[in-house]
Amino acid sequence: QKKVAVKVTSEEELLELRRQAVNNSLPHALIRDAGMTELPPGTITVLGIGPAKTEIIDEVTGDLKLL
Incomplete structure (x- = not known):
């Protein structure tokens, strides 16, 4: 399966993607x-999404920059 890494600018943005x-x-x-x-213990570092259809994941992550 395809894997893509994208970048966010803040923890708040990462939590919004989770929502x-x-x-x-x-x-x-x-x-x-x-x-x-x-990093201090408990720091949120990664959000993994999937597996799912590319089109659905793109609805959430499609406008983010590749890492």
Whole structure:
């Protein structure tokens, strides 16, 4: 399956994408850092969305810049 990485500018934007994933019934996972490196424990670092049809995921992520 195809995998694409896109970029957001804030945690708020990432959480909004999660809300959109929920509203579109998309499977997703919000990843929080364990704090073993530079980031404080609990820092949200990644939102994985899918698997799902590309068209549906694009409705949520289509206007984001590729990483």
